[in-house]
Amino acid sequence: MKVSVFRKEHFNAAHRLFNPAWDDATNERIFGKCSLPHYHGHNYELEIKITGEVDPQTGFVMDLKVLSELVAKNVIEKFDHRNLNLDTDEFKHTNPTAENIAIAIYNILRPHIQSDHDLMIRLYETPRNFVEYPSS
Numbered sequence: 001m002k003v004s005v006f007r008k009e010h011f012n013a014a015h016r017l018f019n020p021a022w023d024d025a026t027n028e029r030i031f032g033k034c035s036l037p038h039y040h041g042h043n044y045e046l047e048i049k050i051t052g053e054v055d056p057q058t059g060f061v062m063d064l065k066v067l068s069e070l071v072a073k074n075v076i077e078k079f080d081h082r083n084l085n086l087d088t089d090e091f092k093h094t095n096p097t098a099e100n101i102a103i104a105i106y107n108i109l110r111p112h113i114q115s116d117h118d119l120m121i122r123l124y125e126t127p128r129n130f131v132e133y134p135s136s
């Protein structure tokens with residue numbers, strides 16, 4: 001029987017939503033204040049969901065301590081207190097929207113998660129704005 005286990009994490013980061021193919025006026029029309037040149041920050045809340053069979057020996061789908069260490073080392077260290085546009089390889093040429101951040105986190109974590117386990121990322125950019133990848 002499959003069960004889903006969850007881990008919550010958080011990080012703070014600055015970003016600017018901007019498409020370099022557009023002029024400033026178009027960026028401002030599409031992204032509003034999020035395109036202001038001097039960046040702004042969010043307190044991102046991250047939820048990681050792992051779905052798989054319960055191991056009869058441990059009673060775990062996955063050891064949540066191991067998951068927490070994986071996320072701390074590979075995601076939080078990389079993004080926490082960073083400027084996503086300037087400080088990370090992931091967003092040098094990709095707009096750091098919540099959608100793209102969730103996809104990046106999925107791609108970072110996927111190789112570390114057992115292949116027969118499903119991974120889902122939910123990312124809250126604000127208490128009311130959040131995304132899920134892959135979509136359910």
Ligand SMILES: Nc1nc2c(c(=O)[nH]1)N=C([C@H](O)[C@H](O)COP(=O)(O)OP(=O)(O)OP(=O)(O)O)CN2
Pocket residue numbers: 017034096097098099125126127128129
């Ligand atoms: N599809 C997306 N839309 C928006 C994204 C995004 O990543 N994906 N991002 C932003 C801005 O970065 C930011 O999230 C906007 O914040 P804000 O409008 O202030 O959101 P709030 O929930 O705090 O605002 P309320 O006024 O309380 O609704 C914009 N869009």
Ligand SMILES: [Zn+2]
Pocket residue numbers: 015034040041042
């Ligand atoms: Zn923003």
